Amino acid sequence: MKKTPLGHVTCPVCDFADAQVKEDKNGHAYIHCSDCNAQTFTRNDFRNGKLRGRMRAVTVTVTDDTVTVTAPAPATAPPPAADKVPPVKKPGGWLQPLLAQG
Numbered sequence: 001m002k003k004t005p006l007g008h009v010t011c012p013v014c015d016f017a018d019a020q021v022k023e024d025k026n027g028h029a030y031i032h033c034s035d036c037n038a039q040t041f042t043r044n045d046f047r048n049g050k051l052r053g054r055m056r057a058v059t060v061t062v063t064d065d066t067v068t069v070t071a072p073a074p075a076t077a078p079p080p081a082a083d084k085v086p087p088v089k090k091p092g093g094w095l096q097p098l099l100a101q102g
């Protein structure tokens with residue numbers, strides 16, 4: 001069965017630039033160099049993470065690692081209409097005659 005490479009690194013043995021990074025049956029990445037045929041296994045999560053971190057990923061095999069950037073919504077609420085002065089109430093009641101005199 002043919003495995004799809006996860007990415008490529010430089011071969012630690014022969015310095016071949018495009019040695020393939022594949023995944024073993026335990027899900028750990030390993031290097032398979034198609035030039036010198038060396039295989040470098042990581043065998044644990046620590047080295048697996050290190051290898052995956054330094055490989056050049058094959059982007060076409062990425063399935064569901066889509067990054068969704070959500071920008072904060074801009075403040076679209078209109079500012080309160082401060083220039084709108086409520087209509088001045090006419091002075092009324094008992095005060096009306098006094099004001100009219102002035």
Ligand SMILES: [Zn+2]
Binds near residue numbers: 011012014015033035
């Ligand atoms: Zn090699």
